[in-house]
Amino acid sequence: MLVRPILAALLFSALVLPAAAQDADTVVAKVNDTEITLGQMAAMKLGLPPDMASMPAQELWDLMLDQMIRQAAMAEVGEATATPRDKAALVIDRRAYLAGAALERLAEFEPTDAEIQAAYEKAFPADKPVTEYDADHILLETEEAAKAVIDELAKGGDFAKLAEERSIDTGSGLNGGDLGWFTQDRMVKEFGDAVAGMEKGSTSTTPVKSQFGWHVIKLNDSRVQQPPALADIRDALIQQIRRDKVEAEIEKVTAEAKVEKTEGLDPAVLNTDILGTETK
Structure with a gap:
């Protein structure tokens, strides 16, 4: 009498365990030696406009995966023929993305009421x-x-x-x-x-x-001048507090970084074709 319930439970476990084991590193496709992961798919979806991101799951999955497969195939061609400009641009793009992501996370905080009040008093000092x-x-x-x-x-x-x-x-x-x-x-x-x-x-x-x-x-x-009510500009003050915090962190991190500038370079070199982009 207990055999069927046990078998059913085992069958259910077999069905759900693979899904539960899926994570950002799960490979959904390979294009030659390039892996396309579930995390990459999720990141792509996060960057889509709302109307596209709300498409039916299967339809969106197929659309994104097809796009990523095409992209991966062409990227191999691009990597094989990468120019000095391409390599430099990839470094800049990666650096810009990581810096932007760090700043975005830094700005994700809610100022306290005390901080908002202080920002208001700084913007509209009663004694001035x-x-x-x-x-x-x-x-x-x-x-x-x-x-x-x-x-x-x-x-x-x-x-x-x-x-x-x-x-x-x-x-x-x-x-x-x-x-x-x-x-x-x-x-x-x-x-x-x-x-x-x-x-x-x-x-x-x-x-x-x-x-x-x-x-x-x-x-x-x-x-x-009559200062505006704090409630009317609360959102603007919050944004200003966030900008100030981000700017302060940029200054702090930059000041702590070990920066070594190469001396003796001629700025006019940027006016020459050092990347080999000019048509020959």
């Missing part, structure tokens, strides 16, 4: 209020042209009209020179310094030179 400015400007190519605009304004000229007609900054010019609200650090230094030193409602009496040309500025208003 930030001023925002609302200003218009007219950008001219020469100092003489800027002085001419200032003279016209002194005689009652309309700032918005002159901005529309004369400003080479066509983006703001079409809006009467309006730059909207901004903080000093968002503008080039010369412009930001000039605005910070102006009185509300005043217009610059001398042109302000920057890398873009000569500015005539009108300061409409200023206000103390």
Whole structure:
């Protein structure tokens, strides 16, 4: 009476043990001497777009395996005919992948509430209020042209009209020179310094030179910037904390690495065909 249950149990074990024994090193196919493993298949699937990765299991399996078989066959050809450029590119690709994988794992952590609060206070220190400015400007190519605009304004000229007609900054010019609200650090230094030193409602009496040309500025208003609520920028702060941690780790690991630079090489050698890629 017990024979059939025992046989059934043995048969079930025989069926499930091979599946249970499968791991990332399980070989699913061989192309000459190249092994394609289950781990490689799984890694390939992880890199697929969601719509393709959700295909029926057998259909996706066949598609990926066929692709990997073709790839393996062609890779043997590529390896047999590899050029110096190919070999160098393979080293770079491997190095870039491993570095990226390490950084990705490093960034996979959840900052504590204390860390998030500290990042918020660093970004918006209570003892250092930030001023925002609302200003218009007219950008001219020469100092003489800027002085001419200032003279016209002194005689009652309309700032918005002159901005529309004369400003080479066509983006703001079409809006009467309006730059909207901004903080000093968002503008080039010369412009930001000039605005910070102006009185509300005043217009610059001398042109302000920057890398873009000569500015005539009108300061409409200023206000103390109100920091956003922590809850509204929590996700952005988390990303910043992660970036800071990754950057700190890069600096640490690089500083600890033994780096030996070969002296005496001429950088101009990179302008020569050292990889033999030029057509002969």
